Amino acid sequence: MGWDQMRPLLEQGTIDTLYMVGWSTLIAALGGLPLGILLVLTDRGGLLANTVVNKVLGAVVNVGRSLPFIIMMVALIPFTRWVVGTAFGPTAAIVPLAIGAIPFFARLVETSVREVDHGLVEAAQAMGGGTWTVVLKVLLPQSLASLVAGLTTTVIALIGYSAMAGAVGGGGLGTLALTYGHQRFETDFMYIILAVIVVIVTIVQLLGDGVVRLLTRRKRTG
Amino acid sequence: MITTTDLTKVYHSRGREVTALDGVNLHVRPGEVFGVIGQSGAGKSTLIRCVNLLERPTSGTVTVDGTDLTALAGRGKRAGRPLREARTRIGMIFQHFNLLSARTVQGNIELPLEILGLTRRERARKALDLLDLVGLADKARAYPTQLSGGQKQRVGIARALAGDPKVLLSDEATSALDPETTRSVLQLLRDLNRQLGLTVLLITHEMDVVKTVCDSAALMRDGRIVESGVVSDLLATPGSTLAAELFPLTGTAGTGRTLVDITFHGGSAGRPVISQLARDHDIDVSILGAAMDTVGDAQVGRMRIELPGRPEDNDRALAFLRAQGLTVEIPGAAATPGVALSKEGA
Known part of the structure; x- marks a missing residue:
């Protein structure tokens, strides 16, 4: 298998992977952020303390976190078909990827937000701030760097999951590695695909670290 | 408010x-x-x-x-x-x-x-x-x-x-x-x-x-x-815990001698009361401890002194101190007539 054959395959596979990871990250962020914040707010002693809601949310997140992704992906096939009309291809893979990443990111958000000093929350309340003020002006800005770090971890986990999505015909670099490397014994091509995945992960991690450093340095040196 | x-x-x-x-x-x-x-x-x-x-x-x-x-x-x-x-x-x-x-x-x-x-x-x-x-x-x-x-x-x-x-x-x-x-x-x-x-x-x-x-x-x-x-009122109140904590005094009396805690406030803080007491009443006064400070713009202080003889022997000296507008207490004598006397004096 020559480079001329590999190149278009690699390009398409990379685009598909970025497409799946990009959309599922966006959905995971939109779903996980409020979920993570709610987990903190509804906890005992929280601003919206509500044991029942907290326990239910916690249980949902735990179930989502404990299912092996590959099993969840298969189990979600009917739902995926209902949402996007098909269970195959990169677009279909976004559904289980996003659903798997929401609870993952939610836990990371929860940890980050919980680390904000309660004194700051109290100060905002003493000024007459309500729950929205506390969330938008205290909890989120104060945990921003940590949230970005969590999002980076989520993106990288999603890159890993997206390769797994290849097993059920999700497309992207994962499918490529499985069909050519595993089924057609094109070992060299498989290693090249792995290298591409490693490069993507490294770039994401460096970008994430860069943003985190920017956000924390601003506080120290202004 | x-x-x-x-x-x-x-x-x-x-x-x-x-x-x-x-x-x-x-x-x-x-x-x-x-x-x-x-x-x-x-x-x-x-x-x-x-x-x-x-x-x-x-x-x-x-x-x-x-x-x-x-x-x-x-x-x-x-x-x-x-x-x-x-x-x-x-x-x-x-x-x-x-x-x-x-x-x-x-x-x-x-x-x-x-x-x-x-x-x-x-x-x-x-x-x-x-x-x-x-x-x-x-x-x-x-x-x-x-x-x-x-x-x-x-x-x-x-x-x-x-x-x-x-x-x-x-x-x-x-x-x-x-x-x-x-x-x-x-x-x-x-x-x-x-x-x-x-x-x-x-x-x-x-x-x-x-x-x-x-x-x-x-x-x-x-x-x-x-x-x-009000802080200055508390300082003038005999037996006030707050006053005692603001101006902590230490020192114990020898046997047969009298401990006296004096609180100065307002004008009395500036007068040479102790030397007057020693001279006019011919008493040897030992100063065991003292604390002075400005509280709410007024000079305030407390002092623990020791007089020879038991409390009842020092009635005249105590009366003199009270006459100077000082708050006079005899510590560690809560139930004795001496304290009752000093409370009347205040």
């Missing part, structure tokens, strides 16, 4: 009940600096947090500037709009400053103004005015981590004043600061109290804070106020 009636707070933790406040009646008059002092665990932190309802009292009422906050709070756990609006008119500063590290100094002061719904331009102008007031006009763009503890607390004070409050609550605001910074922050509070007519309720475990800035004080123990009043 601030009145609490029968304020009670009971915490439930793991089936046990802990009474943090046990029927506290506090009365802070407009324009005064009122200090609540007590050891940790005495309930003073719970008390100040009940004043702006950060902590919901189990029973009792809190009235600030004529508004019954406990009635505003309603039954729900969350703070409704009326309570939140009332809170914008009560400033609060904290032991650990509680500044947002993600915001500049100016941004921190603008936070309460954002809550009040001011425009960007109004916020900036007000924030810079307040920074000027606390002497940090050049730090507007700095981040809190770049400031010293004293500067951070000044930012905290500027932030607390953003809503033009009539009342400022200070929760151990100087406890994390060194003695010199403490003095300058207390001086700032004193100045604001005078310039703006700001009523200040502060809690502290440091007697020095009470001595330096407080007009009135209350001593808290086990969730109750055991003593309270």
Whole structure:
């Protein structure tokens, strides 16, 4: 298998992977952020303390976190078909990827937000701030760097999951590695695909670290 | 300005009940600096947090500037709009400053103004005015981590004043600061109290804070106020625990001798009373301990002296001291006629 054959395959596979990871990250962020914040707010002693809601949310997140992704992906096939009309291809893979990443990111958000000093929350309340003020002006800005770090971890986990999505015909670099490397014994091509995945992960991690450093340095040196 | 009636707070933790406040009646008059002092665990932190309802009292009422906050709070756990609006008119500063590290100094002061719904331009102008007031006009763009503890607390004070409050609550605001910074922050509070007519309720475990800035004080123990009043009156009250703690005296009497604690206040502080006593009554006076300080602009002091002979042998000397307008106590003689006598004398 020559480079001329590999190149278009690699390009398409990379685009598909970025497409799946990009959309599922966006959905995971939109779903996980409020979920993570709610987990903190509804906890005992929280601003919206509500044991029942907290326990239910916690249980949902735990179930989502404990299912092996590959099993969840298969189990979600009917739902995926209902949402996007098909269970195959990169677009279909976004559904289980996003659903798997929401609870993952939610836990990371929860940890980050919980680390904000309660004194700051109290100060905002003493000024007459309500729950929205506390969330938008205290909890989120104060945990921003940590949230970005969590999002980076989520993106990288999603890159890993997206390769797994290849097993059920999700497309992207994962499918490529499985069909050519595993089924057609094109070992060299498989290693090249792995290298591409490693490069993507490294770039994401460096970008994430860069943003985190920017956000924390601003506080120290202004 | 601030009145609490029968304020009670009971915490439930793991089936046990802990009474943090046990029927506290506090009365802070407009324009005064009122200090609540007590050891940790005495309930003073719970008390100040009940004043702006950060902590919901189990029973009792809190009235600030004529508004019954406990009635505003309603039954729900969350703070409704009326309570939140009332809170914008009560400033609060904290032991650990509680500044947002993600915001500049100016941004921190603008936070309460954002809550009040001011425009960007109004916020900036007000924030810079307040920074000027606390002497940090050049730090507007700095981040809190770049400031010293004293500067951070000044930012905290500027932030607390953003809503033009009539009342400022200070929760151990100087406890994390060194003695010199403490003095300058207390001086700032004193100045604001005078310039703006700001009523200040502060809690502290440091007697020095009470001595330096407080007009009135209350001593808290086990969730109750055991003593309270105007500081200079308390000092003139024989047997006052607060006075004894403000000016601690040590030293014990030899057998057959009399210990006398004298409190000087007002004009008597400047007169040579002891040498007069020794000369006119031909008594050898030993001074065992003394403490002098300025409390609320008046020179105040306490002194423990030892006289030869038992208390009943010293009636004339004690009468002389009382005639000088001093508060005279005989410590460690609670049940003896000597103390009853000295109380009559006061």
